[in-house]
Amino acid sequence: MYAEGINPMLRYVTVAFTVLFSTAVWAGGVSVSHAWIRLLPGDLPAGAYCTISNGSDHAMELLGASAPDFKSAMLHKSVTQSGMDKMVAVDDIKIAAGKQFSFAPGGYHIMLMPPHAPLKPGDHVRINFRFADGSTTSALFLVKGASAMNDH
């Protein structure tokens, strides 16, 4: 994790910095807000949710995500097919200039599985987003309990 092995004071400073700036992590005009993870017991896959705002003057194409604290991170959405809801992988997500895209419970989500080390509500984990133009954006996601709701 980001503060592993670092002096505890620095960790608190990092956390304070995260709290201050977690609602808007800027990188090349793209910002990530409302970033959180619904943690499920044990090694069960977790869903990550956030809003990505494209503050740049051109469309951005999100190609993938990575999460160093997890074995894998995949862009997914839940779809309804012949009366059943299932998850499908998403290859790319286009976000027009000035627009937002939301990963939200019930729809698009970043599927994380499984964590390298046990996590608990209140922890923060980093997720990196990769765009078609080669740029990346990273944000810290707040770990919440299973019964968390998507209210900010």
Place this chain on the structure above:
Amino acid sequence: MITEAASPRPRAAVRVAALALLLVPLLAGCGSKPHHFSLIKVPGGHEADLKLPDQPTVSGKKISAQSLRGDWVILYFGYTHCPNICPLTLAEFNAALKKLDAKQADKVRVIFVTVDPRRDTPQLLQQYVHAFNPAFIALRPDPPALKRMTGRYHISYSYGKPDASGNYTVGHSSEFLIFGPQGHMRLMGNYNDSAKAIAGDLRYDIRHG
């Protein structure tokens, strides 16, 4: 109520009917607006009544439709390796129960039935439902019982192809069913129904059930 034509005293019948119409909202909620259900109201007798497999819950408790008489039962089918729809739905149940007053919430039982008994061990299932609400109940019917149960309520499920690490997704109907104190199905919903909507309908149904 409109029985003038058949009644020998039409005027009196109309008066009685009018009085009854005036009294209904008073009796129903002291003049409050009529309740509009957010969930799908199931017409009486049209759907199957509550019936549970003759198997204990994952925590080892004996449970049956008979033992749940008097309670409202929310029945939902899913699997623990579902990161999105299932946890959202269970979190909504928990939030809905928190919106009810304690007396009403005590009358509601949430039962999660796994459609993935292969991966969902009793221990994992218990841990899973407990993470949402310690009072939630988990059932892990054996495959034939699961087939009968899902058939009864028109719940479909299918298993995806395992990936290189053996992980697979499960497609399943996302509907939940709410049964009243006599075991009759009363309401249906899915994860698009907010905790507020579920709580609002439950509150009304429990008050008038």
